[in-house]
Amino acid sequence: MPASPLRKLIKSRDVQVLSNLFSTLDPSLVVLDLEKRPLLGNSATPLEDSPELTALNHNGERVGWVASRDNPVCQSSTAAFLEYWLDKETGQRSLAAEVLDNYRELHLFYRFSEKLAASLQQDLIAQLALDEICPLIRSTHGYVALINEENNDRNVIAEYHQRPEQIPWLAQAGDFIQGVIDSGSAELTHLTADGQPIESERLAAISFLCAPLKTDKRLLGLVFLVGEGPRRFTAGDLKLVYAIALQTAPAIEIAFLHQLELEKTILERDLATARRVQAALLPQIMPTLKGWRIAALWQPARMVSGDLYEFLPFNDGKLGIAIADVTDKGVPAALIMANTRSVMRAVVSIMNRGQSIGPGKLLAEANRILHEDIPLGMFVTCLLVVLDPQTGEITYANAGHNLPYLRTTGGVLQLRARGAALGIFPESEYEEFSTRIQPGSTLLMYSDGLTEAHNPAGAMFDYPRLQQLLADQVDGQPLEAETLLKFLMSKLHEFTGPAWVQEDDVTLVAIERLAG
Amino acid sequence: MEDSRTNKILIVDDEAHIRLLIQQTLEDLEDQGVEILSADNGREALRLAEQEQPRLVFLDVMMPNIDGLQVCHTLKHELQMSNVYVVILTAKGQKYDLQRSQEAGADRYMTKPFDPDELLKLASNVLFE
Numbered sequence: 017m018p019a020s021p022l023r024k025l026i027k028s029r030d031v032q033v034l035s036n037l038f039s040t041l042d043p044s045l046v047v048l049d050l051e052k053r054p055l056l057g058n059s060a061t062p063l064e065d066s067p068e069l070t071a072l073n074h075n076g077e078r079v080g081w082v083a084s085r086d087n088p089v090c091q092s093s094t095a096a097f098l099e100y101w102l103d104k105e106t107g108q109r110s111l112a113a114e115v116l117d118n119y120r121e122l123h124l125f126y127r128f129s130e131k132l133a134a135s136l137q138q139d140l141i142a143q144l145a146l147d148e149i150c151p152l153i154r155s156t157h158g159y160v161a162l163i164n165e166e167n168n169d170r171n172v173i174a175e176y177h178q179r180p181e182q183i184p185w186l187a188q189a190g191d192f193i194q195g196v197i198d199s200g201s202a203e204l205t206h207l208t209a210d211g212q213p214i215e216s217e218r219l220a221a222i223s224f225l226c227a228p229l230k231t232d233k234r235l236l237g238l239v240f241l242v243g244e245g246p247r248r249f250t251a252g253d254l255k256l257v258y259a260i261a262l263q264t265a266p267a268i269e270i271a272f273l274h275q276l277e278l279e280k281t282i283l284e285r286d287l288a289t290a291r292r293v294q295a296a297l298l299p300q301i302m303p304t305l306k307g308w309r310i311a312a313l314w315q316p317a318r319m320v321s322g323d324l325y326e327f328l329p330f331n332d333g334k335l336g337i338a339i340a341d342v343t344d345k346g347v348p349a350a351l352i353m354a355n356t357r358s359v360m361r362a363v364v365s366i367m368n369r370g371q372s373i374g375p376g377k378l379l380a381e382a383n384r385i386l387h388e389d390i391p392l393g394m395f396v397t398c399l400l401v402v403l404d405p406q407t408g409e410i411t412y413a414n415a416g417h418n419l420p421y422l423r424t425t426g427g428v429l430q431l432r433a434r435g436a437a438l439g440i441f442p443e444s445e446y447e448e449f450s451t452r453i454q455p456g457s458t459l460l461m462y463s464d465g466l467t468e469a470h471n472p473a474g475a476m477f478d479y480p481r482l483q484q485l486l487a488d489q490v491d492g493q494p495l496e497a498e499t500l501l502k503f504l505m506s507k508l509h510e511f512t513g514p515a516w517v518q519e520d521d522v523t524l525v526a527i528e529r530l531a532g
Numbered sequence: 533m534e535d536s537r538t539n540k541i542l543i544v545d546d547e548a549h550i551r552l553l554i555q556q557t558l559e560d561l562e563d564q565g566v567e568i569l570s571a572d573n574g575r576e577a578l579r580l581a582e583q584e585q586p587r588l589v590f591l592d593v594m595m596p597n598i599d600g601l602q603v604c605h606t607l608k609h610e611l612q613m614s615n616v617y618v619v620i621l622t623a624k625g626q627k628y629d630l631q632r633s634q635e636a637g638a639d640r641y642m643t644k645p646f647d648p649d650e651l652l653k654l655a656s657n658v659l660f661e
Contacts, residue, residue, distance in 0.1 A: 028567065112549075112556040116648045119553075123647035 022049045022072070022080040025102055031056060038094065044085040045094060047072070052081060061085050070095040074102045121256055124148050128263065138162070138271045142174035145239065145264045150176045153253040155241040160229070162237035162268070163197070170237070186242070189224050193240060200235060202227035202258040204249055223249040227261035231269050239264070287319035287347075294320050294350055297357055303327050303335055305405040307455075309528040310337075311497035313505065315465075316521045322349025323463045323521035324357050328364040332372045335405060336364055339461040339525055340398040340438075341417065348394070349521075356396050356438070359385050375400040376413035376435075376446035383415065383438045383446075390439030397437045399461055401527075408453045408529055413446040418464055421486055423494065424457040428486045430479075431459075456531035458497060460486060465522035466504070472513050481511070497528035538585050539659055543570040544577040544603065545592035545621070550644070554590055557648045558655055566659060574598025582611055588658045590651075591638075593622040593629065601636040608637030617658045621646060 026034065038045045038057040047056035052063065063069075063083055070091050072080040082098065084091035128148050135141050142160035150158050156178040161170040188211055196203050206220030207213055214220050223243040229236045239261050243249040295314075302310045312325050322345050328336030340356055342349040363382045367373045379400055386396065397417035403410050412420070416437030422429045435446040453459055462482070469477045485507055488495075495503055501524045509516065541561070543554045551570045558568055569584055571577040574595050581589065589607065593600040600620060607613045619640040620633040633641045640654065 027562070029569070108552065109556060112552050115549075115553060116556055119645045119648050122645060123650070126647075 021074075021077075022047075022055060025074065025079070025105060026055065030105075041094070042084050042087040042090040044087065045090060046083050047094070047098065048081040048083060050078065050080055055080065072098055074099060074106070120152055124152055124256075124260075125263075128260065132263065132267045135267070136271050136274045138268050138275075139173040141264060141267045141271055145260055146174050146176040149239075149257055149260050150178070150241065153241070153249060153256065154243065155225075155249075156244045158239065158241040160237060160239050160264075162229075163235060165234065173237075189226075189240065189242075192224055193226050193238065196226040196228055196238060197235065200228050200230060202254055202261065204251070204254045206248060217248050217250065220248045221245070225249045225254060225257055227254075227258045229261050229265040229268060231265050236265055236268055236272075284319070290347070290350065291316070291319045294354065297354060298324065299327050303329070305335065307530050308405055309497040309526075309530060311501050311526045311528075313501045313522070313524045315505075315518070315523070316345075317465065317518040318346045320347060320350035321345065321521040321523075322353050323465065323523040324353045325461070325523055325525050326357055326360060328361065330364070330368050330372055330402065332368075333405070334372060335403045336375070336378070337401045337403060337461065337525060337527060338398060339417065339463065339523060340396050341463045341465075341521070341523070342396050343394050343437075345521055352390060352394060352396060355389055356382075356386060356398070360398075360400075372402075374411055374413070374448045375402050376448040379413050379415050379435070379438070379446040380444060383436075383444045384442065386439050387442045395437040395439040399433075401459070401461065403453075403527065408455070409450060410453060410459065411448050411450045413448050415444070415446060418462060418467060420462075421460045421483060422451065422453065422457060423460065423486045424454060425494075428483050430483070453527065453529045455529050456494065458486075458494065458500065458526055458528040460500070461525040461527075463521060463523040465518070465520035466508060466524065469508055469512055469516075469519060469522075471511050472515065477508060477511055481507075497526035500526050500528075538567075538587055539565055540567045540569060540584050540586040540588075541655060541659070542577065542581055542584065542586040542589045543568065544572075544574070544589065544595070544600065545570075546572050546595045547592070548572070550592065550621075553648075554646075554651070557646075557651050560652065561655060561659065566655075574600065574603045577603050578606055578611070581607055581613065581616070585613070586616060588617045588619070588655055590619050590621055593620060593624070593633075601632055601638075604633070604636040604638050619654065 035056050043058055044061050045057045046054050046059060046061045049055050061083060069081040069083050071078055072082055072095050082091050082095040128144065131144050132141060135144065146158050146160060155176065158176040159172045160174045161172045163170055192203070192205050204223060204225050205213060206217055207222045208219065209221035225241045225243065227239045229238055239257060241257065298314055299312065302312065314321065314323060314325065322342030324340050326338045328338060330336060338360055342352045342356065359382050363378055367378060367381060379398060390396065398415040399412065399417035399420060401410050401412040412431065412433055413435060414433035415435045419430045419432055422431055431449065431451060433447065433449045436444040467477055467479055467482055485504060504524060541558060543551050545551050555568055555570065558566070562568055569580055569586060571580050575597055578598070591600040591604055604618050604620065607616055607618060618638045619642055620638040621642050621644060622629055623644045630641050642651065
């Protein structure tokens with residue numbers, strides 16, 4: 017037999033106290049439940065002997081009866097007392113229930129904060145939030161979605177289902193959710209059983225609750241919850257979910273930044289490997305030619321570089337010296353740099369099997385091949401010098417690269433040669449020029465990372481400064497190849513200052529013909 | 533063999549509202565036939581415990597006359613009630629109190645404000661598992 021409402025209201029611990037009180041007041045008094053079964057007092061009192069029973073009401077509903085065979089006044093005042101007592105008792109319990117709800121909320125925040133601190137994954141954080149909040153506010157269904165900033169797509173990263181069936185009228189939540197996204201504030205709405213919006217929470221069959229996940233900078237996503245049947249959401253639930261969303265959003269943002277950091281670490285590791293691989297593509301040792309000193313320096317602006325230099329031995333004993341600079345820097349430039357190097361080596365290797373081919377034709381052939389591989393908008397500047405170490409004669413052609421300087425005993429000359437950079441036109445041609453490097457003279461090839469470096473005031477290092485520095489002598493003697501490159505770099509650092517962030521890759525090659 | 537132990541829980545706290553909150557938390561268990569007893573001081577707690585043989589006792593620490601730790605120690609070591617599951621409930625949360633609770637023989641230590649769900653779960657486990 018189910019417990020009567022009155023039995024639920026009068027706990028067993030109260031029965032003894034009240035029974036004692038009633039038997040003292042009137043030994044014939046009995047309190048009955050709705051079905052007239054005795055609950056308190058003298059259960060032996062025959063009801064048929066009692067005058068009319070007094071009804072016992074609570075919250076506007078009948079919950080039982082009071083009967084007294086001997087004392088009608090006591091019967092009515094006991095009924096009045098019990099109604100007053102029940103009212104106090106339920107009030108006290110409601111208050112206790114509310115305090116316990118507050119305790120639950122408080123502990124939810126304790127637990128949630130503790131767990132949040134231990135998680136750095138967006139989906140786990142979102143699941144934590146749902147798993148904590150849904151049971152507490154008795155939500156039957158919910159999800160957390162992130163919003164893609166670029167296309168506004170919503171990506172559900174965590175879900176909660178108390179039951180697997182599809183929630184009815186979920187499709188109707190679309191406009192409601194969009195409203196929350198637009199306003200940036202949490203909202204609550206109620207629907208009737210046939211899916212019509214309704215103001216009254218008491219009459220609602222279903223409630224939707226949606227809170228934005230936002231930081232001070234941006235909207236990350238949203239929490240959407242459904243409440244059904246007897247447990248619709250209240251304004252208190254809305255505040256609680258909003259508070260949880262406020263805690264969840266920064267945690268998700270931190271997890272996102274952590275993920276970025278991890279990816280960055282992996283990328284940096286890959287780049288460090290790429291840098292080692294790329295450095296290995298450059299000549300590891302300088303060519304040794306009798307009567308000549310050759311030095312080179314390569315300093316990327318980033319982990320990898322779009323600059324390259326290469327020594328290309330010819331069959332007839334001549335030496336090709338190439339310096340090249342890919343537009344832009346970083347990974348895209350590095351990929352093209354590697355390709356350019358391979359093409360230059362292949363072209364020289366294949367075309368120089370018979371008689372020696374001049375630098376102009378070599379550049380034209382390299383351009384023809386590279387043009388197919390280099391993306392639109394990118395190109396490679398390249399200066400190719402072919403040196404006859406016996407005579408000191410150089411033949412050179414230029415695909416848009418910085419003009420080299422020849423430091424002679426009589427002064428510093430700029431060697432002029434023009435041509436389109438590699439990769440721009442499919443059929444470029446390159447004019448060849450010749451001159452002779454006399455004993456005691458040095459040819460300097462360089463990339464624009466040197467001449468186009470800026471100082472804090474915004475001034476450029478530029479060509480005249482380079483030309484002037486090349487003319488400098490130490491103790492009346494010109495600087496030898498390697499020392500010259502170090503000297504130029506020290507002057508560059510002097511010019512740019514200690515806080516310089518290198519803007520572009522710097523590559524220098526010095527070809528010095530020894531005096532005498 | 534039928535479990536002869538009682539389905540009684542004793543709540544001991546000198547503050548009426550805490551007793552009420554714990555009773556309210558355990559209301560679902562009352563519907564399942566669990567009897568909830570309460571005492572507002574240590575002496576009454578020992579008397580009730582001896583008389584009613586509860587399975588589980590929630591015990592406040594700071595109480596007049598006999599404090600909770602003493603009650604716990606007496607239950608566990610003097611009244612031959614080592615089987616009773618004692619939960620110390622305290623407003624303090626310091627390591628020292630935890631240590632003293634363990635020394636008194638308490639099975640569990642919870643701080644106020646308690647987590648109602650945790651408290652109900654604990655009571656269900658002790659009584660029904």
